[in-house]
Amino acid sequence: MTLLAVHLALTAAYAGFQWTVRALVYPQFALVPPAVFPAYERRHQQRVGRVVGPLFAGQGVTTLWLLADRPEATPLAAVLAGAGCLAVVLAATALGAVPLHRRLGAAWDEAAFRWLLRVDSVRAVAATAGTAAALLTLLG
Template sequence: MLLVAHLIAVSAYAGFQWTVRVLVYPQFDRVPAADFPGYERAHQRRVSRVVGPLFAAEVVTSGWLVVDRPDGTPLGLALAAAALVALVLLVTAVGAVPLHRRQDAGWDAAVHRRLLRVDSLRVGLATAAVGVAALLVG
């Protein structure tokens, strides 16, 4: 049950992250510059309501996998699952969040390009997490 719960958690986050990368962030440059600071702050507030529970589910299930591995679950895969979740959180904390905060002051195309690169990394990590979780479910 834990392995399936983890697969669901990382899959939900990966779906969210792909949506943000492919649909949400590419449209940021369509917001008029004068309106962008308010738009950005609203985005941060609203996205936190979605991503917070997703992150919590990933942290709980990946941590649980490491602390109380189900019988037959390879330690290496459990550690890989936890590491991928940790890396997503790290990239978010040191990459995406500061870039979003910089956009609070106003639209900056260079910051937006960096945000897209950081987000592409998060998409890759989230997708890899789904692959590892699928291997765990086996």
């Protein structure tokens, strides 16, 4: 039960973080003057990594643990759905958000910014679905 509660807490924390970034942080990017945006973006990357890194690591550990040693009465479908959601988040981050942040770290790029918003919407929705799956694992 403790593993399931910790897993739910981590997925919910990440989903809340992701929605905050999507709804509050990223829209403010467009308000930063282009001349100073690269420095702003680099600082953003450094600071956000301190928050998202532990959340990703924690979710990775609890997800792998659930896949390897699922507690009795914990629905396999919910564990697999949650693992799939985490995979989507990680893939969207590695293949979409990280390269787009690198482009934005070099110079303000309106097209890259619009793509970042799209990629981030995918991450927010997948994180929310992952939280729902984690809740289902806890409820059994």
